[in-house]
Amino acid sequence: MRARQGTAKVFAKVFNMSSRLERILDWDDRSRAARYGVERLARNAGVCRRQLNRYFQKRFGVSVHRRLAQWRMREARRLIQSGMLIKEVAYQLGYTHATDLAFAFKRTYHFSPHETRGASPSCQRGGGEQRQMSQIPR
Numbered sequence: 001m002r003a004r005q006g007t008a009k010v011f012a013k014v015f016n017m018s019s020r021l022e023r024i025l026d027w028d029d030r031s032r033a034a035r036y037g038v039e040r041l042a043r044n045a046g047v048c049r050r051q052l053n054r055y056f057q058k059r060f061g062v063s064v065h066r067r068l069a070q071w072r073m074r075e076a077r078r079l080i081q082s083g084m085l086i087k088e089v090a091y092q093l094g095y096t097h098a099t100d101l102a103f104a105f106k107r108t109y110h111f112s113p114h115e116t117r118g119a120s121p122s123c124q125r126g127g128g129e130q131r132q133m134s135q136i137p138r
Contacts, residue, residue: 021045021055028071035094036072038064073108076101077116086113 024030024045034040041064042052049064056064072093079089090101105113 021047021052022059027067031068031071032075036068037094038068041068069104073105076105076113077109080105080113080116083117089113 030044031041034044038049038052042049045052047055053064056062056067060067062070076089076093079092080086084092086101087098090098093101095101095104102113105116109116
């Protein structure tokens with residue numbers, strides 16, 4: 001009987017945690033506010049890193065780290081296309097160096113940030129298609 005009560009408490013805790021996370025609709029805004037850091041995002045959501053990762057796996061089908069990287073690249077592309085300097089974009093998105101941003105950008109989109117400046121996504125080499133993050137070699 002005691003084991004059942006313990007299981008029920010754990011289930012209730014997980015259920016409440018999940019429903020609390022499901023009420024959050026502005027994940028991309030929260031990730032920006034957390035400067036794309038998993039630990040900061042988990043703290044902001046009021047859960048531990050592991051719980052957040054389990055939720056992201058369930059909701060988005062990828063780890064929280066991978067999803068943050070996707071949102072970060074999308075934001076980088078938007079800022080670069082708006083005319084912001086690559087160095088400024090790198091700083092704003094929390095990269096240590098502009099070259100780190102350039103490397104991640106090229107790995108994601110298969111063209112450099114300089115090639116995307118001022119062009120619409122449909123004008124990009126390869127039709128502006130983003131390669132799925134799961135297909136990118138590490």
